[in-house]
Amino acid sequence: xxxxxxxxxxxxxxxxxxxxxxxxxxxxxxxxxxxxxxxxxxxxxxxxxxxxxxxxxxxxxxxxxxxxxxxxxxxxxxxxxxxxxxxxxxxxxxxxxxxxxxxxxxxxxxxxxxxxxxxxxxxxxxxxxxxxxxxxxxxxx
Amino acid sequence: xxxxxxxxxxxxxxxxxxxxxxxxxxxxxxxxxxxxxxxxxxxxxxxxxxxxxxxxxxxxxxxxxxxxxxxxxxxxxxxxxxxxxxxxxxxxxxxxxxxxxxxxxxxxxxxxxxxxxxxxxxxxxxxxxxxxxxxxxxxxxxxxxxxxxxxxxxxxxxxxxxxxxxxxxxxxxxxxxxxxxxxxxxxxxxxxxxxxxxxxxxxxxxxxxxxxxxxxxxxxxxxxxxxxxxxxxxxxxxxxxxxxxxxxxxxxxxxxxxxxxxxxxxxxxxxxxxxxxxxxxxxxxxxxxxxxxxxxxxxxxxxxxxxxxxxxxxxxxxxxxxxxxxxxxxxxxxxxxxxxxxxxxxxxxxxxxxxxxxxxxxxxxxxxxxxxxxxxxxxxxxxxxxxxxxxxxxxxxxxxxxxxxxxxxxxxxxxxxxxxxxxxxxxxxxxxxxxxxxxxxxxxxxxxxxxxxxxxxxxxxxxxxxxxxxxxxxxxxxxxxxxxxxxxxxxxxxxxxxxxxxxxxxxxxxxxxxxxxxxxxxxxxxxx
Numbered sequence: 175x176x177x178x179x180x181x182x183x184x185x186x187x188x189x190x191x192x193x194x195x196x197x198x199x200x201x202x203x204x205x206x207x208x209x210x211x212x213x214x215x216x217x218x219x220x221x222x223x224x225x226x227x228x229x230x231x232x233x234x235x236x237x238x239x240x241x242x243x244x245x246x247x248x249x250x251x252x253x254x255x256x257x258x259x260x261x262x263x264x265x266x267x268x269x270x271x272x273x274x275x276x277x278x279x280x281x282x283x284x285x286x287x288x289x290x291x292x293x294x295x296x297x298x299x300x301x302x303x304x305x306x307x308x309x310x311x312x313x314x315x
Numbered sequence: 316x317x318x319x320x321x322x323x324x325x326x327x328x329x330x331x332x333x334x335x336x337x338x339x340x341x342x343x344x345x346x347x348x349x350x351x352x353x354x355x356x357x358x359x360x361x362x363x364x365x366x367x368x369x370x371x372x373x374x375x376x377x378x379x380x381x382x383x384x385x386x387x388x389x390x391x392x393x394x395x396x397x398x399x400x401x402x403x404x405x406x407x408x409x410x411x412x413x414x415x416x417x418x419x420x421x422x423x424x425x426x427x428x429x430x431x432x433x434x435x436x437x438x439x440x441x442x443x444x445x446x447x448x449x450x451x452x453x454x455x456x457x458x459x460x461x462x463x464x465x466x467x468x469x470x471x472x473x474x475x476x477x478x479x480x481x482x483x484x485x486x487x488x489x490x491x492x493x494x495x496x497x498x499x500x501x502x503x504x505x506x507x508x509x510x511x512x513x514x515x516x517x518x519x520x521x522x523x524x525x526x527x528x529x530x531x532x533x534x535x536x537x538x539x540x541x542x543x544x545x546x547x548x549x550x551x552x553x554x555x556x557x558x559x560x561x562x563x564x565x566x567x568x569x570x571x572x573x574x575x576x577x578x579x580x581x582x583x584x585x586x587x588x589x590x591x592x593x594x595x596x597x598x599x600x601x602x603x604x605x606x607x608x609x610x611x612x613x614x615x616x617x618x619x620x621x622x623x624x625x626x627x628x629x630x631x632x633x634x635x636x637x638x639x640x641x642x643x644x645x646x647x648x649x650x651x652x653x654x655x656x657x658x659x660x661x662x663x664x665x666x667x668x669x670x671x672x673x674x675x676x677x678x679x680x681x682x683x684x685x686x687x688x689x690x691x692x693x694x695x696x697x698x699x700x701x702x703x704x705x706x707x708x709x710x711x712x713x714x715x716x717x718x719x720x721x722x723x724x725x726x727x728x729x730x731x732x733x734x735x736x737x738x739x740x741x742x743x744x745x746x747x748x749x750x751x752x753x754x755x756x757x758x759x760x761x762x763x764x765x766x767x768x769x770x771x772x773x774x775x776x777x778x779x780x781x782x783x784x785x786x787x788x789x790x791x792x793x794x795x796x797x798x799x800x801x802x803x804x805x806x807x808x809x810x811x812x813x814x815x816x817x818x819x820x821x822x823x824x825x826x827x828x829x830x831x832x833x834x835x836x837x838x839x840x841x842x843x
Binding site (some may be wrong): 188192193194195197198199201202204205206214217218219220222244245246248249250272275276290292293294296297298306 | 402403405406408414415416417418421422488489490492531532585618620621622623644655656657658731733734735738742750751752761764766767769837839840841842843
């Protein structure tokens with residue numbers, strides 16, 4: 175299921191924060207989510223956390239999926255999480271993927287970041303995860 | 316009719332029916348190694364004369380950390396250096412800029428001041444080593460740091476050997492570390508080609524790179540066609556700028572990926588040499604055989620490595636390295652087994668370097684020149700690569716050349732499509748990758764990885780700020796003003812950049828001046 179009961183499609187921001195130019199994974203995930211029926215907003219490259227959080231707010235996004243392969247994940251995820259909270263988006267799922275060592279992923283999970291998908295992930299696992307997690311966080315009538 | 320057998324390849328020539336013959340009759344444009352059109356190699360004796368250069372790409376943390384890794388690699392028998400810079404350096408931000416937060420020293424070494432470059436090469440004789448620097452939108456500034464450092468070591472520019480990647484077209488296409496729009500970027504590059512032709516006779520001012528195009532998800536054919544077209548575009552801009560083609564073309568070098576499509580990679584390297592030679596001679600009027608020869612560096616495919624069962628990556632890398640050698644590469648980087656997890660540890664890098672050394676010293680490969688020549692399969696694959704490549708050239712030419720094609724998003728979208736198709740094929744098990752969608756093991760043990768201490772960033776930021784406090788502000792302001800003037804007037808930018816660097820101008824400050832004059836590039840966010 176990629177829609178709520180009113181027929182509104184789940185809206186997902188796929189974002190590339192920081193200076194990292196590796197966009198292959200983000201684009202593949204964006205295309206896979208689109209093909210699975212999500213409404214996808216791809217930010218493009220070199221975004222600041224502020225721009226991403228604002229996009230989430232303006233688009234009334236259900237989830238923000240962030241791709242980081244630059245090693246900056248321990249800086250960017252906490253900053254984004256903080257911004258989402260400050261802008262009143264506590265129920266918006268922040269998850270992502272990239273090259274993120276397991277203990278860093280664990281530390282981020284404790285802070286409230288959702289799943290982080292590494293290399294070799296099947297995009298259907300990402301689809302399933304979002305289908306389950308979005309309605310859990312944002313129950314709608 | 317049954318469906319064709321599954322293949323990893325997206326290249327039509329790969330499936331050769333069983334009934335085809337074994338040997339080629341009269342292979343097209345084959346010739347001998349060292350002779351036009353160089354299908355079999357740029358040199359007659361190839362590795363019998365000189366084994367390929369073993370050049371491991373490395374860089375992390377501070378200049379001090381990377382300097383120590385360089386010295387380690389040289390002590391282990393590596394024969395050339397290759398610098399990986401961090402993201403802020405690639406994107407033109409000083410380490411103390413807000414946009415550098417969390418990225419300093421993470422994916423490469425931070426170099427934003429002359430002092431950083433001096434530390435990076437401290438105790439390394441710059442007149443003796445050859446250095447490759449993977450940097451593009453800020454290449455002219457990094458070359459200026461390198462020249463000024465060499466000068467302080469007492470090494471004249473004419474003695475410097477090495478390569479600076481400086482291939483901005485593939486940044487827009489694949490690697491995506493751009494700053495300025497395409498046309499001003501092409502001007503910066505043309506200025507550097509002219510400067511190098513005058514002052515750096517042993518330097519390669521551009522390494523035309525297919526590596527990143529392939530890593531972004533292209534097919535082997537797209538890698539070949541887009542890369543060669545980028546190369547021809549630099550040649551055209553050089554000629555238009557009034558530099559005689561035979562003065563700069565011999566110094567252009569290439570950089571390809573060697574992926575897991577073993578025979579296809581070999582055919583790609585052979586076709587690359589032939590296509591380049593023919594066009595340089597016939598279309599661009601190059602008279603010197605040195606301008607016709609395509610010489611290249613190879614790196615094994617990072618994107619073929621798996622995070623699952625990482626030890627298997629040693630085997631993948633060995634197979635890919637073998638294809639590079641059979642294809643006649645001039646230098647080689649072999650990836651480390653842990654690179655799908657993090658930057659490589661010293662141990663993992665050593666195994667990767669040893670892989671090349673085993674190939675070079677134990678296999679007998681170096682005794683033979685293009686040993687696969689004459690095989691019908693290899694020759695017909697090489698021919699088809701060339702034919703298909705010409706079709707892609709035709710499409711780009713119809714779009715008004717590579718700069719226009721990039722502005723239209725053509726190569727970017729073609730690559731995004733290919734990479735999505737590859738992912739779907741993998742998920743639907745049309746391809747098998749050991750450990751990922753076949754022979755999967757549950758509960759793998761954690762693999763030891765390199766961690767970058769956050770202290771690195773704090774130290775580098777503090778050092779950058781101290782560097783800025785120590786400078787003569789007046790000399791710097793006038794050097795930066797002169798650079799702005801050169802950007803406006805069309806004067807060659809290399810000398811003013813060098814002058815700014817010598818009065819302690821930082822990377823970020825020089826980039827800011829150029830941004831004011833040239834503007835910044837924004838890619839339309841499409842995932843196709």
